[in-house]
Amino acid sequence: MALTLASAAQLLEQHHLLREIIIGERWTLDSSEIAQHDQPFSGITYDTREVVNGTLLFCKGNFKASFLHDIDERGLAAYVAQNDYSAETKAPGLIVNDVRKAMSLLAAEFFDRPQDKLTVIGITGTKGKTTTAYFTQAVLNAYSDGKCALFSSVDNCLDGRTYKESALTTPESLDAFRMMHEAVGNGMRYLVMEVSSQAYKVNRVYGLTFDVAAFLNISPDHISPIEHPTFEDYLHCKRQITYNCRTLVLGTDCDHADLIREDARRANVPVVTFALRGDAAHNDSDFVALPDPDNASQYIFQEHGKAIGDFSLELEGGFNAANAATAIALAREAGVPEDSPAFAALEHVRISGRMEHFENGDGSIVAYVDYAHNFVSTRTLIDFVSRKYAEQNPRIIVVTGSVGDKAVDRREGIINGAQEKADRIILTSEDTVKEPMIDILNEMRGYITNPNVSSEIILDRAKAIEQAEQEAEQTAAQGRMTVLLIIGKGEEQWIKVEGKHAPYEGDGHVIRRLFGIAQPND
Numbered sequence: 001m002a003l004t005l006a007s008a009a010q011l012l013e014q015h016h017l018l019r020e021i022i023i024g025e026r027w028t029l030d031s032s033e034i035a036q037h038d039q040p041f042s043g044i045t046y047d048t049r050e051v052v053n054g055t056l057l058f059c060k061g062n063f064k065a066s067f068l069h070d071i072d073e074r075g076l077a078a079y080v081a082q083n084d085y086s087a088e089t090k091a092p093g094l095i096v097n098d099v100r101k102a103m104s105l106l107a108a109e110f111f112d113r114p115q116d117k118l119t120v121i122g123i124t125g126t127k128g129k130t131t132t133a134y135f136t137q138a139v140l141n142a143y144s145d146g147k148c149a150l151f152s153s154v155d156n157c158l159d160g161r162t163y164k165e166s167a168l169t170t171p172e173s174l175d176a177f178r179m180m181h182e183a184v185g186n187g188m189r190y191l192v193m194e195v196s197s198q199a200y201k202v203n204r205v206y207g208l209t210f211d212v213a214a215f216l217n218i219s220p221d222h223i224s225p226i227e228h229p230t231f232e233d234y235l236h237c238k239r240q241i242t243y244n245c246r247t248l249v250l251g252t253d254c255d256h257a258d259l260i261r262e263d264a265r266r267a268n269v270p271v272v273t274f275a276l277r278g279d280a281a282h283n284d285s286d287f288v289a290l291p292d293p294d295n296a297s298q299y300i301f302q303e304h305g306k307a308i309g310d311f312s313l314e315l316e317g318g319f320n321a322a323n324a325a326t327a328i329a330l331a332r333e334a335g336v337p338e339d340s341p342a343f344a345a346l347e348h349v350r351i352s353g354r355m356e357h358f359e360n361g362d363g364s365i366v367a368y369v370d371y372a373h374n375f376v377s378t379r380t381l382i383d384f385v386s387r388k389y390a391e392q393n394p395r396i397i398v399v400t401g402s403v404g405d406k407a408v409d410r411r412e413g414i415i416n417g418a419q420e421k422a423d424r425i426i427l428t429s430e431d432t433v434k435e436p437m438i439d440i441l442n443e444m445r446g447y448i449t450n451p452n453v454s455s456e457i458i459l460d461r462a463k464a465i466e467q468a469e470q471e472a473e474q475t476a477a478q479g480r481m482t483v484l485l486i487i488g489k490g491e492e493q494w495i496k497v498e499g500k501h502a503p504y505e506g507d508g509h510v511i512r513r514l515f516g517i518a519q520p521n522d
């Protein structure tokens with residue numbers, strides 16, 4: 001049904017969001033007093049620069065009244081806001097308690113409730129969201145002949161096969177419903193989406209119920225003045241997924257799992273669990289990944305002790321086997337039968353900038369390009385390579401930085417994740433808006449307390465990787481192997497400098513160049 005001023009006002013009133021409608025001097029609760037109240041809006045947007053004749057505008061965030069200059073000439077039909085802008089426009093204003101909640105509800109209606117035509121799967125957690133999302137999409141795509149869409153922090157995919165770089169982990173609600181509508185138009189039956197804590201904090205998924213949701217794990221991250229003031233706030237936001245799903249897939253080992261189970265009981269939501277375990281005798285979860293005793297590169301995946309399959313994943317590391325077990329649980333709960341061949345699709349999943357593994361010609365230098373950028377992920381990665389290459393006793397060099405202006409706890413976290421097992425840490429540029437990168441790197445250097453770890457700051461990221469590789473060559477000449485861990489940027493070919501994307505060769509590109517490996521688009 002088309003969205004009109006009258007139907008918008010009605011929906012907002014049902015959700016106790018409407019304060020009043022303001023047009024000129026007139027303040028009312030009765031939308032029928034407004035001319036054209038039954039006229040469908042031609043479009044909706046949260047950006048004045050996109051307003052054309054008949055558009056409904058949401059004024060949110062750091063919106064300024066000056067953005068409304070000339071807006072009547074461009075045909076603004078109505079606006080939704082927490083403030084009265086009748087001095088700037090003749091268009092009626094739906095004044096609400098919370099514009100982001102209002103935007104989510106009205107965008108869903110404008111796009112004809114696309115979520116009702118999709119099986120929607122939401123994934124939250126501190127680490128593994130993107131990987132689990134790609135795994136789940138691969139299984140559902142294999143099962144449905146390519147009918148699974150994806151919203152992730154790397155890419156969005158609306159047709160099961162074309163991937164476009166995304167800007168946020170969870171899109172703005174209006175964009176999310178627009179993309180869902182497009183996905184439905186493309187014949188998609190499933191949507192897998194990452195759900196960040198910010199998404200709940202700023203109501204990007206308000207009113208959306210996930211058919212199946214996953215809560216993977218929780219550890220300190222995203223604590224800063226522009227994200228979450230405290231860990232408690234971060235966890236509280238993530239916990240909201242439990243109250244907004246029909247079934248919850250929960251990591252057995254997730255910190256605060258008992259609290260999340262309490263949430264699920266209150267919300268009357270069934271919980272299924274997943275875990276990575278060393279052997280079947282210690283299986284305490286509904287879905288489990290077990291190392292295959294007969295094949296070191298394989299994992300056995302089981303549901304209630306029954307085999308789903310033995311898979312050799314291209315994405316290395318036990319944590320990725322746990323992510324794959326989650327994807328199996330999600331796909332099973334979304335209706336994929338236990339004996340479906342679709343699960344084998346897990347084997348071929350690769351994700352740009354996640355656990356990308358490179359070797360130089362004689363194997364004396366190994367490099368991992370990965371997205372680790374907090375304590376847990378850095379520690380997990382370095383533990384993995386230390387175990388994998390234990391026999392070679394490699395020198396380990398970590399090339400890293402940390403983001404400016406937010407998630408300040410990562411700076412110490414990354415160093416603490418690395419310094420127990422690293423021999424050297426080369427600190428280099430990451431994304432920043434206002435904070436000078438050199439200050440962040442000096443701060444990080446100050447957290448290095450292990451006297452056996454040497455460090456250096458090289459601001460130019462490509463040069464930092466080149467330096468690490470040259471040192472590895474020297475170590476190789478002395479007969480010792482080196483593992484390079486280049487973390488935090490994945491395959492991003494930009495670095496945010498003063499908030500703007502500056503072109504950057506890309507971590508994988510630098511390594512391929514240094515190792516003489518063909519680039520992906522060569």
Ligand SMILES: CC(=O)N[C@H]1[C@@H](OP(=O)(O)OP(=O)(O)OC[C@H]2O[C@@H](n3ccc(=O)[nH]c3=O)[C@H](O)[C@@H]2O)O[C@H](CO)[C@@H](O)[C@@H]1O[C@H](C)C(=O)N[C@@H](C)C(=O)N[C@H](CCC(=O)O)C(=O)O
Pocket residue numbers: 046047048049060061062063064067153167168169170171172196197198199202222226227
């Ligand atoms: C708090 C929040 O949700 N912020 C997002 C929000 O910003 P905002 O609403 O304040 O928008 P703004 O850019 O300040 O501008 C205000 C409004 O004026 C409009 N405008 C602007 C100029 C103009 O001429 N006319 C006009 O109408 C803008 O379109 C906007 O609607 O809307 C913007 C797009 O409309 C987003 O880019 C921005 O994300 C911020 C910058 C961001 O990056 N947030 C991070 C912390 C985030 O959300 N991260 C999580 C990742 C977490 C994880 O990985 O786990 C994520 O989900 O991505």
Ligand SMILES: Nc1ncnc2c1ncn2[C@@H]1O[C@H](COP(=O)(O)OP(=O)(O)OP(=O)(O)O)[C@@H](O)[C@H]1O
Pocket residue numbers: 125126127128129130131132153169194216217319320322323353354355370371372373376377378380381
């Ligand atoms: N289950 C896991 N447990 C711990 N670390 C993990 C797990 N899965 C992935 N990682 C590590 O975290 C990094 C980021 O993984 P991924 O992109 O899948 O997570 P994410 O939740 O989307 O992260 P972010 O929100 O920070 O972008 C990986 O590159 C890897 O180093």
Ligand SMILES: N[C@H](CCC[C@H](N)C(=O)O)C(=O)O
Pocket residue numbers: 153169373402403407430431488489
């Ligand atoms: N989704 C993550 C990406 C940032 C990764 C890394 N490049 C960093 O800046 O720490 C975030 O918004 O925090």
